[in-house]
Amino acid sequence: MNKENMNPADEKLGALLRASRVSPALPPRFQENVWRRIGDAEAPVLSRSRLSWLDALAALVLRPRFALATVTVLIIAGALLGVRDGSQIARRDAQTQYLAAVAPAALR
């Protein structure tokens, strides 16, 4: 309804109507819904922070110096562990070979 077209005579009626308007009661679980909406609104911010963390990590691993250092550490660690395990296996095999020669299986 346009305000300019309103009849001034109806002003009294309008005032009466405004006065009789009752402010409605809050719907059930109003407060909970408000917090839920606030939470929803903040969710993209969290995902953005996760994204930036992943981006930073991706950028870090793509740095040549970091990549080279990581590869070197991994290869050296694998080699040391492998040599240690290999020597243990060889030692166990040698012991088994000695025992097989001097102690008959029937006695062990």
Next chain:
Amino acid sequence: MNRSLVIVLGTLALGMVMFGGSYAVSRHVGERCLTQPGNDLAWLRQEFHLNDAEMARIQKLHENYLPQCAAMCQKIAAKKMEVEAALNGATNVTPVATQKLAELAALRAQCQAQMLRHFTEVSQTMPPEQGRRYLAEMQRITLGLHEQTEQSMSISAGDMHGHN
């Protein structure tokens, strides 16, 4: 899936492959380099840090012992066949089978005593500390298994008595 995640996961996978590959290759190489097939005494040299003179003495003892050990093994194998023959088809343990079992046990004890005498001789050719360690290790390995078996049998027998 976003690009950063793919990069991070790809890097992790690549790292695991590099570590695994390096581990597998070096383990294989280490095992091959340290294994001396055909040399029964390699373990003694490695484990007890023996020099050439000590190894030469042990080698001589070893060569003297092997034929005695083989002869005893043959006797035990023959006696086992006699035990099997005595038990074959029998519905209970006959006096003959009991006699054969006793002879087999006596042969095994004789073989074991011979083996322990050899271990003692070998230990005496080593430096005292290494000799003690060798003798303890050999007794643990060759007699320990019997103890384990006996212990497990006594435990299971105890369980049975508990149920009775």
